[in-house]
Amino acid sequence: MPRTKKKNSREGQHGHVQPFSDEDASIETLSHCSSFSDANSVADEGGETSEDAAQEDFQYKLKGFIDSTVDKSAKTRQGALDGLKTAMATRILYEFILERRMTITDSIERCLKKGKGEEQRAAASLACLLCIQLGSGIESEEVLKTLKPIFKNILADGSANIQARQADVHATMECFENLFTRSYARMDGTYTSINPQTSQLHTNALLSWALLLTICSANQLKDILRKHLTKLPRLLESEDVNMRIAAGETIALLFELARDMDADFEFENWDELCDKLNALATDCNKHRAKTDKRKQRSVFRDVLKAVEEGDFQSETIRFGMERMTIDSWVRKRTYDAFREFVGSGMNYHLQANEFIRDVFELGPPMLVDSATVKAMKISRFERHLHNSAAFKARTKARSKFRDKRVDVGEF
Template sequence: MPKNKAKKGKGRGFHDKGMNNDPLKGDGGNLQEDECLSEASSVTTANSDQLTEESVASDGVDGTSLEDIEMKLKEAIEGLSEKTAKYRQGCLSEIKKFFCTTWLVDFLENYRETLSDALERCLRKGKGEEQALAAEVVALLCVQYGAQGDGEDVFTYFKQILTTIILDKSASLAARSKCCLVLGILAFLASDDMGQVLLCMETFDVVFRGSFLKGDKTVPTLTPAQSDLHVNALSSWALLLSITPWLKVQEFAEKRLSRLPELMQSNDVMMRITAGETIALFFEICRSEDSEGMASHLVSKKELVDELSQLATDSNKFRAKKDRRHQRSSFRDILRAVQNGESPDDMIKFGSEVLYLDTWTTKRQYSNLKEILNTGMNFHLKENSLLRDIFQLGPALLDSNRNTKGSHFERHLYNQAVFKARSKARGKQRDKRTGFGT
């Protein structure tokens, strides 16, 4: 994975003694119809996500000045030491909002240790929603620092804390689920130690294997919260698979590829879709290494294609109509990927630019980052050099009138022309992470 690693000294920052002590203000169908819907939804405009991006880039949310934002952040960071859990949650929500939509690296120079210590307390001593919010802020902190090369410090500092919560069966399912998502993001963005990345993948594996068929080949009964936990664990595992060296991908394929189809029998639509997309990712990586035969050997391609075809045309009335549409649209793409080696053909508009999600690798990486950044994804795609590097967007544009949409045919030709080059580049990126020791 491309990185900017202009490493700075660790342990910078100090506890600010000039914080404002004022309290934080605020409260803590049919197939034809599906195909039309799928075609329409393949172009994601994200208009609802936009927050007047020009004002966000220069001044912050809704035109708020940077000075006002920094003042509110000081109050919110100080508020994390308050005794009332609801108040701390309000502070975390405030910090999360500004981290999503404002560039704050310079401000954080003076609050690094203060904020890290406060987030650690929220994760260790908080419960449920507080832990989930604190975990999200940790991920956003890594996104903010990542472009400066300091994200690895965030990963190192919080890895064990997040892992402990994920594996703690007495902890809130919502908190464990969010910690799975966040730990995957931290390892993806910030860790160059493949041994640590593999340890994170093992943690996720321990969680999502609970959705495999039971010994009698029946589907386990899970609550919606348990299913969400397993889905986030699997999606984070797949995210790290996308940057795993080929040698380790082969080992994971031998261990897990034959069992992933079991997850497509889950009662949860997102688990079925995430499992299918993970299988498509496996086949894409194998094709990039000219080893598709290995994947077909480990899992019967004919049986897999039959199962994917059934899910792509599923009309079971006991499933919600919205779930059926989402499933059929997703599995038509997954079926084409496994059967014919086709890539996704989605695009994300942000400002005057367009990001093409034309591989299963980029689609998984975008999906996980969007889960954390939410409405701030467009802003960070425009301004954050680390994300622009990951998605090969180049330097941030100065000309906001640039039009990069292109026709569907042009995108198709472009995808064909660069597929082999990207496969080679992805292989080189995997080879950079060669430390396999744990």
């Protein structure tokens, strides 16, 4: 017998299922992370039945979202797409999705073809998350094979909605090149007039193109270096700060890849490029917003080091009991691309998503037993006590110092 549809606070005025809120996503993430890291805790506490019920309710909501992607109402379809996106960004749903892969792919295809603007953008983002969930096997390849022609048509269609065109990241490098090269400055230094929405599209195309650079063959990279490295610096003069930053990071990435192939790689316009990068790293242009200049300076200091010295400012990402070092521009571009789609769920996916762990060579997911989790909690409590004691000591010392200042003043 089909399960009776329950009325709850997530249903709209017409009974349509609404997407998860940020609070719901946070609760679901914490709940699932807890069960992942401590699989025995629920059973030990006698809560296995409630956990099963919660899982059943969660899957029921997901099925509702899938059904709602074919609703006549565009608003309902949008809500369903967003609900599925949130769920895939915050939980590992491989088994559930695998059984419904074709249905979800058909829904994405339908929304891309018949939807407008935001709906197409959400459908394209969902396609990326679907592939992240399915991993690098034949299932993802079939999703790509089905949707790639649609993405290419949207990218090539100048009359298509800008929001839809900038969301597609699975088309070919040639498609992306045809977009971001339109932002190149002319040889005389002038630019084609571009509105902010189109500039954002070109920026996203450049970043997607840069991601594909990380998996190119040596011969492909040689052709790309010859064709684009002399032209990409023109994007550093763009009025759009995000385009300038994307161009700078892509240039740093290309230099890293070129030096990996040839340690003695040389660039003919190296001095001129370094001058441009240095100017952006110390930008004092009064016509630019302070926040833009601050963000730009930080990025271009790193880009300048990459071009001049082959250096990279490494960063450590901590997740659960593990840590990962972002130690190259290749790794950074890959990490940023995943984080764009899974958002706040990135640390969870680093712990539990086999595909993402394989990309970053982290090995199989670690299963943490209840004893380890308990030890971690004790450690945190001890740190709290230590921090509290240190805070009290600082407060006491400062109080004595203030008293002495008063005494001196009175003296």
